[in-house]
Amino acid sequence: LATLLDFPWEERRKLTRWSDVSTALPKSGVVESAEQRRAEMDECAAYFGKLWNERVNAPPRNDLLSMMAHSDATRHMDSDNLMGNLILLIVGGNDTTRNTMSGSVLALNEHPDQYQKLRDNPALIDSMVPEVIRWQTPLAHMRRTALVDTEIGDKKIKKGDRVVMWYVSGNRDEEGIEKPDEFIIDRARPRTHLSFGYGIHRCMGITSEFAAACRSTIWESSQR
Structure with a gap:
């Protein structure tokens, strides 16, 4: 940063x-x-x-x-918008990246079979990093305020209601992810997750290789 x-x-x-x-x-x-x-x-x-x-x-x-x-x-930009953008960058580059690093240590410690896979095939780092991001979900949720009355499923949401989006829940969706509660570092589609959000508020980290490179570099170094 x-x-x-x-x-x-x-x-x-x-x-x-x-x-x-x-x-x-x-x-x-x-x-x-x-x-x-x-x-x-x-x-x-x-x-x-x-x-x-x-x-x-x-x-x-x-x-x-x-x-x-x-x-x-x-x-x-006025000072509020400037600080809003900078704080998002600072937190995104520090807190969530740090959480992913510690989360990866926890995940591999709790799943020794997956750690052995990594030891046997270090190339799996490329799929392990997004799997950690899905399984651990560095940012668990985000809140939004409804701008208009709407309905999602059978739930009515009124203008002004505060709605919490649980990314960690989406990352455990059995309809979209096979065996979602399991930590599997060689998944066929490891980047199928919602940790970066979706739509216009999607985290810029999904288009930047910077944070992923930091996480990968740590594990590449640890396998030497």
Whole structure:
């Protein structure tokens, strides 16, 4: 993330801290109070505001923040939209990737037969990574607010209702996935899952090889 955003390298650990704080509840072990959380997120906003102003007033560069600062599609974002986009990137690049890494260790520890498959055939890393993402589901759910009255199945949803989408449930759908509760690293279609969401809100991670490369690199290194 520090490289992607050209964030000052010596202060890169601020990114993981802000990621943790942005999703933390008071007295969760991360922050003690809502006031502390707000203060740290204000620090995050001020820091990125400073970097944004620097990039806007400098010639275009190859880092993502500079690209956003000079793109007609994003350069006029207000501070709330800017921070919303940046926090999504920070959390997506830290929290969910970290959860997948620890989840893969747990999965292989609980399924020694699958670990043996991996030891015997390291090429299975390519299918193991998406299987971990499905089985572990790094982001369990997401909430949306209905903009109009609608009906899904036999459930009526009114405008303004808050609807929770459980990705972890979709990833256990026996109608779409064979033996969905089992962890199988050599599935025929390992990328058949909903961990990245669907439609216009689909996570950009599905089109980027960056996070997958990080996960794969760790397991490739561990098999040497």
